[in-house]
Amino acid sequence: MLLLALDTATPAVTVALHDGSRVLAESRQVDARRHGELLLPSVDRVLAEAGLKLDAVTDIVVGVGPGPYTGLRVGLVTAATFGAALDVPVHGLCSLDGIAYAAGLEEPFVVATDARRKEVYWARYADSRTRLTEPSVDRPADIAGQVGSLPSVGAGALLYADVFGGVRADGPEHQSAAALAALAAEKLAKGQEMLPPQPLYLRRPDAQVPANYKVVTPK
Incomplete structure (x- = not known):
């Protein structure tokens, strides 16, 4: 087993690799405005640190939120893309x-x-x-x-x-993909069901179509 875990539901862009027994590598950068920019380099970094290639991954784990719309979808789309490209299962966990x-x-x-x-x-x-x-x-x-x-x-x-x-000031402030991966490894080992990799927004996105939006069609 080699789990690639990632989460972008909080200001932390976090990625980890877990072999079913321990965390092999982890990256976490806190920047609420750069999820899309930071995520893929973070994946490359943890793979390089562990001395592994992406095709060694057997499972993807992704935090499904709740979280702000823009940041959350970066992680979910990336997880879905990796899952499709590698033909491996994608598991969701509440962030x-x-x-x-x-x-x-x-x-x-x-x-x-x-x-x-x-x-x-x-x-x-x-x-x-x-x-x-x-x-x-x-x-x-x-x-x-x-x-x-x-x-x-x-x-x-x-x-x-x-x-x-x-x-608890000594408790975690943001997400850690290492913790997410360890939790997923426990659940998979016990055969416990996890969530589908679908976003848990809990509310509508900030961007809305104007109420009086006028559709213009060519004559």
């Missing part, structure tokens, strides 16, 4: 689950990432491997009663520390 796994907590806690528009993407967990709620997008003030008393990790929790009362 919040990767952050939860990296947190390593064995008590109830919350993962929250920055959704912009003064909102967060978030979910509650029983432990680092067990999500209790479906991912949601909300204004922090609207969920204060659900998250305020629990430990929390992620950029969203740090950004709204007045609401997320138990922020």
